[in-house]
Amino acid sequence: MGEIIDGRAIARQLDEETAALVAELTAAGRGPPGLAVILVGDDPASDVYVSHKVKASARLGVRSFEHRLPATTSQDDLLALIERLNNDPEVHGILCQVPLPKHIDARLVLEAIRPEKDVDGFHPMNAGRLMTGTGGIPACTPLGCMKLLASVVPDPAGLDALVIGRSNIVGKPVALMLLAASCTVTIAHSRTRDLPAIARRSDIIVAAIGIPRFVKGDWVKPGAVVIDVGINRLMGEDGKERLVGDVAFDEVQHAKAVTPVPGGVGPMTIACLLHNTVHAAKASFESASG
Ligand code: NAP
Numbered sequence: 001m002g003e004i005i006d007g008r009a010i011a012r013q014l015d016e017e018t019a020a021l022v023a024e025l026t027a028a029g030r031g032p033p034g035l036a037v038i039l040v041g042d043d044p045a046s047d048v049y050v051s052h053k054v055k056a057s058a059r060l061g062v063r064s065f066e067h068r069l070p071a072t073t074s075q076d077d078l079l080a081l082i083e084r085l086n087n088d089p090e091v092h093g094i095l096c097q098v099p100l101p102k103h104i105d106a107r108l109v110l111e112a113i114r115p116e117k118d119v120d121g122f123h124p125m126n127a128g129r130l131m132t133g134t135g136g137i138p139a140c141t142p143l144g145c146m147k148l149l150a151s152v153v154p155d156p157a158g159l160d161a162l163v164i165g166r167s168n169i170v171g172k173p174v175a176l177m178l179l180a181a182s183c184t185v186t187i188a189h190s191r192t193r194d195l196p197a198i199a200r201r202s203d204i205i206v207a208a209i210g211i212p213r214f215v216k217g218d219w220v221k222p223g224a225v226v227i228d229v230g231i232n233r234l235m236g237e238d239g240k241e242r243l244v245g246d247v248a249f250d251e252v253q254h255a256k257a258v259t260p261v262p263g264g265v266g267p268m269t270i271a272c273l274l275h276n277t278v279h280a281a282k283a284s285f286e287s288a289s290g
Helices: 007-027 044-060 075-086 106-112 124-132 140-152 171-180 195-200 265-288
Strands: 034-040 063-069 093-096 160-164 184-188 204-207 225-228 232-235 241-244
Touching: 007 044, 007 140, 007 265, 034 044, 034 075, 034 265, 044 063, 044 265, 063 075, 075 093, 075 106, 093 265, 124 171, 140 171, 140 225, 140 265, 160 171, 160 195, 171 184, 171 204, 184 195
Parallel strands: 034 063, 034 093, 160 184, 160 204, 204 225
Antiparallel strands: 232 241
16 A cells, blocks of 8 residues: 555644744744735635635734625725735735636736735746746645655656646646656646556656546556645535545555545645745845845
């Protein structure tokens, strides 16, 4: 049986590093890092995510500024709030929870956030920096995937990596990070031919599809590492909702290591968000002091 990568434990370790950096900044007389979280509307899943982010901020000593706005908020009002937060020296990270109501252009909103405060790493400037290997703020979930991978394969250079999914928030950035780590990367999507055959020759599989148990056991070669990004809500026979990933977890016991759902990539996303926020604060303090 392969190793089950404990995302919760690795997230806790990252949280400790983040909290230590907060303490260091505070001891140096630099105010607490600040994270502004914007939620427009009352989508229940988004509400839960935002609450988790606010709680995690408090736990690590990051000051959070919550902006819960009604679903009827106009695009102009939202853009005006972002502009205010862009100019607020106590705010080092800004996150606008998606999805946004239909009358708001999400692209316009995400691009309005100053790249130095874009702690989700979604701004085209940060995406471009990732592509060109010139720094920037990395997207949280892909960064979390890389840290989980590093816990079992410290140097993946030369390995064949398959990313299934090509979204801007997971598939594409994680593929670029694997490339930066010198993997030979294949990106698969809904038009890919003979995906099982490509998967079978891969040393690393990152599954970011959104289809429960899509990756089957016989797609995974013995000794491969499988990172399951998927979060799918299924109704159990007991009438209770449960989370499953994009990988048939019980079929991949011959893998070298696999992330569970829940308890794998999910906890890393928030830990990486706070890591990004505190590093953004550090960069801002450093640029302010010249
Ligand atoms: P997305 O934007 O819907 O992208 C899904 C990708 O899967 C697309 O590129 C799509 O291909 C591909 N795909 C769909 N059907 C396929 C098939 N039959 N064969 C191969 N590829 C197929 O989703 P996302 O935002 O990247 O999220 C993916 C999953 O990760 C979801 O379950 C989401 O909930 C989860 N997620 C988890 C976290 C976390 O913190 N753990 C964060 C973000 C997302 P096309 O481009 O050709 O349509």
